[in-house]
Ligand SMILES: NC(=O)C1=CN([C@@H]2O[C@H](COP(=O)(O)OP(=O)(O)OC[C@H]3O[C@@H](n4cnc5c(N)ncnc54)[C@H](OP(=O)(O)O)[C@@H]3O)[C@@H](O)[C@H]2O)C=CC1
């Protein structure tokens with residue numbers, strides 16, 4: 001069965017390297033980026049990174065505004081959209097983690113402006129993807145947004161992010177092992193279109209993330225570079241598929257369910273990592289190997305370590321299948337019962 005027609009949304013340029021934030025002015029010139037610029041960032045990143053960006057481009061290009069966001073939710077998105085309209089911006093730049101990047105790309109999509117992605121942590125694969133997770137829009141899953149015209153990934157900055165954020169990026173990426181399995185299952189059982197090429201690309205990212213767990217403890221910068229490339233590539237897979245299907249299956253449904261029931265308790269990638277172990281167990285694939293790899297980097301592997309009550313884990317497993325019923329996964333249409341969810345969470349060591 002052929003997929004529906006869709007536009008493949010890919011970045012024009014990807015800059016990756018050490019200390020490249022100092023070359024920003026040159027890159028903006030190469031990209032022919034149009035001012036006024038609106039920079040979307042978070043409170044911490046404004047101090048650590050945006051000040052450097054302003055030093056680099058601000059003295060030449062004075063037409064810049066900086067706005068901090070607290071959460072990727074619809075209220076913040078609406079506020080930023082009003083600001084962007086008022087200043088008549090042409091280019092929206094997301095500088096930070098997934099939250100700032102998502103608000104930037106969502107606003108750029110709404111107003112049909114250019115979007116530039118400047119990640120400061122390798123914590124999620126939204127760096128490249130033309131999708132954004134905005135809370136308060138009804139469902140906790142991502143929606144269409146603007147893909148970046150360019151990505152500027154400074155490995156020095158990304159390596160200086162807290163270890164927890166780097167580990168979260170590995171968690172988000174190993175999740176593709178399950179996402180692709182779910183997709184294949186949907187193709188077999190439901191006749192859904194399965195994109196072999198984009199699935200392979202997502203799996204390649206997961207393979208590199210697993211490999212990263214052997215490298216990152218002894219060579220942080222090389223490990224972060226490898227991980228960043230895997231995250232970018234996973235975003236490309238989503239852009240090519242025209243959906244998050246290659247990158248999000250039942251492991252993400254579990255993460256979304258926990259986030260709904262117990263908001264802001266853990267990072268997105270941490271929940272995806274736990275979800276991957278659980279769903280790999282249900283699929284009957286290498287869940288122990290994934291768990292061992294994550295243990296190597298000090299990834300939180302229990303609900304206790306994440307500060308999430310065991311009942312939330314079990315409840316999340318029982319409702320995960322209801323979050324995106326149109327996307328078939330190993331959880332099927334009926335999901336897990338309380339007792340089976342409890343057994344699986346115990347067998348995988350996520351709860352006592
Ligand atoms: N669109 C997509 O396809 C995807 C979207 N996502 C979304 O991304 C979000 C998760 O992103 P994540 O990055 O984990 O979380 P956040 O963007 O919330 O960032 C977490 C924290 O890390 C801080 N931070 C970022 N970089 C650094 C750094 N270099 N040094 C010190 N602190 C830093 C941020 O600071 P500050 O407060 O200043 O920003 C923030 O406080 C979720 O909302 C998720 O849904 C995830 C995957 C894919």
Ligand SMILES: O=C(CO)COP(=O)(O)O
Nearest residue numbers: 125141142244247248252
């Ligand atoms: O987080 C994502 C991919 O890593 C996006 O997935 P969702 O479409 O489930 O929000």
Ligand SMILES: [Zn+2]
Nearest residue numbers: 125172268272
């Ligand atoms: Zn994710």
